[in-house]
Amino acid sequence: MLYLPVISYIMSNTNSKYSDVNIYITIKVKDGTGDDTMFTIKKITKMKKVFDVYAQVKGIEEGSLCFMLDGERVGDNDTPELLGLEDDDQIDCFYDMPGSWGGDFL
Numbered sequence: 001m002l003y004l005p006v007i008s009y010i011m012s013n014t015n016s017k018y019s020d021v022n023i024y025i026t027i028k029v030k031d032g033t034g035d036d037t038m039f040t041i042k043k044i045t046k047m048k049k050v051f052d053v054y055a056q057v058k059g060i061e062e063g064s065l066c067f068m069l070d071g072e073r074v075g076d077n078d079t080p081e082l083l084g085l086e087d088d089d090q091i092d093c094f095y096d097m098p099g100s101w102g103g104d105f106l
Helices: 045-059
Strands: 002-007 026-030 036-042 063-070 090-095
Touching: 026 045, 026 063, 036 045
Parallel strands: 002 036, 026 090
Antiparallel strands: 026 036, 063 090
8 A cells, every 4th residue: 555645744833723633634545456545635635636646656647547436526626525535535546538427429
């Protein structure tokens, strides 16, 4: 399992608005081979940041990936808070194939 903290540390100053550990969440991105990549992010972080880092680490163009949560596609502007994610929740990653979701076939 690969662990990638997007936020590498939590500030130790208790007077800081960032010292509250409840604003952070650890999520798992799982690919089709079963490999897990862990991310620690703020609950208000847009998922686009996670997608970009994941693609960079895997050496894959981000636009060729599809991220799913409970059978629904996760959008770039979604946040863990908006999606209702909790610690250790999993997002599945697949190669996005043209015509594989939405729209009508001609």
